[in-house]
Amino acid sequence: MSAPALAPRPVSRPAPGRPASGRSVAGGSVTARSATARSATARATSARPAARTSPDPRPRMRVVTRPDQGPRRVGFALTCTAVLGALMLGLLLLNVAISGNAFTIAELQSRQGLLVDQQQSLEQQLLVRSSPSALSEQARGLGMVPAPQTIVIAPDGTGAPPPVEEPVEEP
Numbered sequence: 001m002s003a004p005a006l007a008p009r010p011v012s013r014p015a016p017g018r019p020a021s022g023r024s025v026a027g028g029s030v031t032a033r034s035a036t037a038r039s040a041t042a043r044a045t046s047a048r049p050a051a052r053t054s055p056d057p058r059p060r061m062r063v064v065t066r067p068d069q070g071p072r073r074v075g076f077a078l079t080c081t082a083v084l085g086a087l088m089l090g091l092l093l094l095n096v097a098i099s100g101n102a103f104t105i106a107e108l109q110s111r112q113g114l115l116v117d118q119q120q121s122l123e124q125q126l127l128v129r130s131s132p133s134a135l136s137e138q139a140r141g142l143g144m145v146p147a148p149q150t151i152v153i154a155p156d157g158t159g160a161p162p163p164v165e166e167p168v169e170e171p
Contacts, residue, residue: 153159
């Protein structure tokens with residue numbers, strides 16, 4: 001986007017022999033330029049070549065002002081500020097949620113460690129209580145006695161005592 005070109009301002013000069021505009025001073029009306037300056041201007045004007053009499057084909061240049069863009073820029077700046085503020089607020093809330101979840105995760109991990117220790121302890125107790133010697137002691141405590149003979153039931157439903165093995169004598 002290019003900036004509009006500014007045309008040079010036309011300079012107004014007093015006509016030869018006419019006084020320049022004056023200023024008012026406390027002592028009365030005094031001209032802005034001295035008489036010497038006026039005579040120098042008159043000499044310079046008379047020394048100039050005559051102005052062209054032919055009409056200039058180019059149009060006269062004028063100063064082009066930039067359109068007023070104040071409200072649009074202010075609205076854009078306010079919109080950007082509002083969006084950035086909303087993003088910062090969102091990041092703050094996200095950070096708070098993440099840190100809250102981090103504390104919850106740490107608490108759950110410590111609880112998981114305690115539960116793993118408890119599970120291992122219970123599994124160890126189960127192994128001890130289900131051993132054959134512990135089971136026979138519990139059975140005696142309940143008044144049970146060992147069976148003199150064991151009967152094995154075959155898949156066809158018949159049951160017979162297992163054959164008694166006789167000890168082998170060593171020679």
